[in-house]
Amino acid sequence: DTAVSQTPKYLVTQMGNDKSIKCEQNLGHDTMYWYKQDSKKFLKIMFSYNNKELIINETVPNRFSPKSPDKAHLNLHINSLELGDSAVYFCASSQGIGNEKLFFGSGTQLSVL
Amino acid sequence: SQKIEQNSEALNIQEGKTATLTCNYTNYSPAYLQWYRQDPGRGPVFLLLIRENEKEKRKERLKVTFDTTLKQSLFHITASQPADSATYLCALERGGATNKLIFGTGTLLAVQP
Numbered sequence: 001d002t003a004v005s006q007t008p009k010y011l012v013t014q015m016g017n018d019k020s021i022k023c024e025q026n027l028g029h030d031t032m033y034w035y036k037q038d039s040k041k042f043l044k045i046m047f048s049y050n051n052k053e054l055i056i057n058e059t060v061p062n063r064f065s066p067k068s069p070d071k072a073h074l075n076l077h078i079n080s081l082e083l084g085d086s087a088v089y090f091c092a093s094s095q096g097i098g099n100e101k102l103f104f105g106s107g108t109q110l111s112v113l
Numbered sequence: 114s115q116k117i118e119q120n121s122e123a124l125n126i127q128e129g130k131t132a133t134l135t136c137n138y139t140n141y142s143p144a145y146l147q148w149y150r151q152d153p154g155r156g157p158v159f160l161l162l163i164r165e166n167e168k169e170k171r172k173e174r175l176k177v178t179f180d181t182t183l184k185q186s187l188f189h190i191t192a193s194q195p196a197d198s199a200t201y202l203c204a205l206e207r208g209g210a211t212n213k214l215i216f217g218t219g220t221l222l223a224v225q226p
Contacts, residue, residue: 004156035216041200043157043216056213090156099145099164099206102214104156 003027006091006105013081014113020077021108023091031055032074033092033102034066043090049074050097081112115140117217119203125223126193134188134220136203142181143205148188151200151219160201161188193224 006023013019025032033056034046048056049068063079074091088107094100116139126132136146145164149157163170163179163186170177176189190197200219207213 040218042218043202045213045215048213092156099162101147101159101162102149102157103159106154106156 002105004091004093004103004105006089006108008108009106010109010111012111012113015081015083017081018077018079019081019110020075021089021091021110023074023076023105025072025091025093025103027093027095027103028072029093029095029103030071031094031097031100032068032071033094034074034076035090035092035104037088037090037107039087047074047076048097055097078110081110083112086110086112115143115205115207115215117203117205117215119201119217120220121218123221123223125225128194128224128226130193132190132193132197132222132224134201134203134222136186136188136217138184138205141207142184143207145206146177146179146186147204147206147214148175148177148186149202149204149216151202157202190222193222195224195226198222198224 004025031050033048037043047066052068065077068074090107091105092102118137147162148160151157161177163177174191178187200221202219204214204216
């Protein structure tokens with residue numbers, strides 16, 4: 001069983017479209033994250049939720065809106081996609097917050113044309 | 114803000130040798146530091162965590178050191194194997210109730226048979 005699973009694996013879309021990426025973890029963890037990895041492989045945190053509450057919200061355009069319906073799920077919705085949004089988006093989870101290792105999904109490769 | 118530097122160039126070594134990867138940081142001293150491995154098309158996988166009051170941590174063929182005076186962590190893989198070829202990322206957390214991990218850009222390790 002995959003611990004942290006995200007869908008879709010690949011997402012190709014036109015500029016201006018709205019798209020969503022879904023993430024689920026079956027580890028029983030309380031905390032979930034979205035990270036963005038750019039073409040230079042730099043991995044940067046975007047959001048973090050702990051027990052469905054937003055605890056980290058980095059400087060991310062408000063076109064990006066995370067939603068956590070329960071602590072096992074964290075989805076990412078992106079409005080009005082731009083070329084610069086092309087990247088690999090990783091979902092991750094951890095047991096709690098502070099001093100915790102992260103478990104990552106396999107990533108969603110987003111290409112905006 | 115915190116800046117993390119890892120060897121930007123790929124590290125090529127012969128099988129059986131010890132690989133040493135460097136992670137340097139500026140600014141504040143992190144509460145702890147983590148190392149991850151990332152294979153192409155996959156998410157990062159946690160390897161080791163070391164706290165600021167620990168000098169060294171070992172796990173099988175892996176060893177991590179943490180020097181808060183030099184603001185540096187070294188990651189060693191002894192008796193390296195071609196299967197160790199991957200990108201290795203260091204990540205720091207300041208501490209506190211956020212678990213906000215800041216990642217370095219990673220070092221690509223290639224172990225030649």
